[in-house]
Amino acid sequence: MTLPIYIYGTEVLRAETKEVDLKDEHLPKLVEDLFETMYASDGVGLAGPQVGKAMRLFVIDADDLKDIYPETAGFKRTVINPSILEFGNEQVSMDEGCLSLPGISEPVKRPSTIRVKYQSLDGEWVEEELSGFKARVFQHEYDHLEGVLFTDKVAPMRRQLLRGKLNKLSKGKVDASYRTVTK
Numbered sequence: 576m577t578l579p580i581y582i583y584g585t586e587v588l589r590a591e592t593k594e595v596d597l598k599d600e601h602l603p604k605l606v607e608d609l610f611e612t613m614y615a616s617d618g619v620g621l622a623g624p625q626v627g628k629a630m631r632l633f634v635i636d637a638d639d640l641k642d643i644y645p646e647t648a649g650f651k652r653t654v655i656n657p658s659i660l661e662f663g664n665e666q667v668s669m670d671e672g673c674l675s676l677p678g679i680s681e682p683v684k685r686p687s688t689i690r691v692k693y694q695s696l697d698g699e700w701v702e703e704e705l706s707g708f709k710a711r712v713f714q715h716e717y718d719h720l721e722g723v724l725f726t727d728k729v730a731p732m733r734r735q736l737l738r739g740k741l742n743k744l745s746k747g748k749v750d751a752s753y754r755t756v757t758k
């Protein structure tokens with residue numbers, strides 16, 4: 576089942592998120608719905624708050640981007656209760672977009688490598704090092720769990736230029752090919 580996506584301006588995108596209880600019987604269905612919603616809206620990642628759930632989980636599937644970023648081949652993950660253990664020193668700037676901010680794409684500077692820890696759907700703890708586009712997607716989704724959106728990280732000058740677009744979104748003026756929830 577596809578779920579509607581919450582747009583910039585809705586409170587849940589800024590809410591505090593709760594640790595996920597792996598014994599929650601609704602969890603497998605929620606993860607399935609997150610993937611379905613992400614695929615239907617052509618996203619490479621989707622976090623709980625973006626479907627109105629203030630929970631610490633997200634899904635990623637960036638395999639489709641492997642022609643541009645070879646490191647993303649097979650990069651499909653269900654990420655539950657994550658933490659970022661370490662950030663690399665090198666920072667790179669790349670354009671980002673977000674299903675909760677349709678029509679906006681801006682360069683964001685982020686560390687190019689990270690070491691992360693999270694639980695998989697079966698409750699196993701996973702630790703891995705991610706680099707390149709994999710590290711970028713993970714950090715973008717992780718930010719959603721902290722109530723942070725990529726436009727918060729855009730350089731101040733550029734953010735000033737974005738104000739009109741952001742105001743429109745928060746007033747519910749959204750042009751998206753998928754179902755949305757606006758303020």
Ligand SMILES: [Zn+2]
Binds near residue numbers: 672674719
């Ligand atoms: Zn996003």
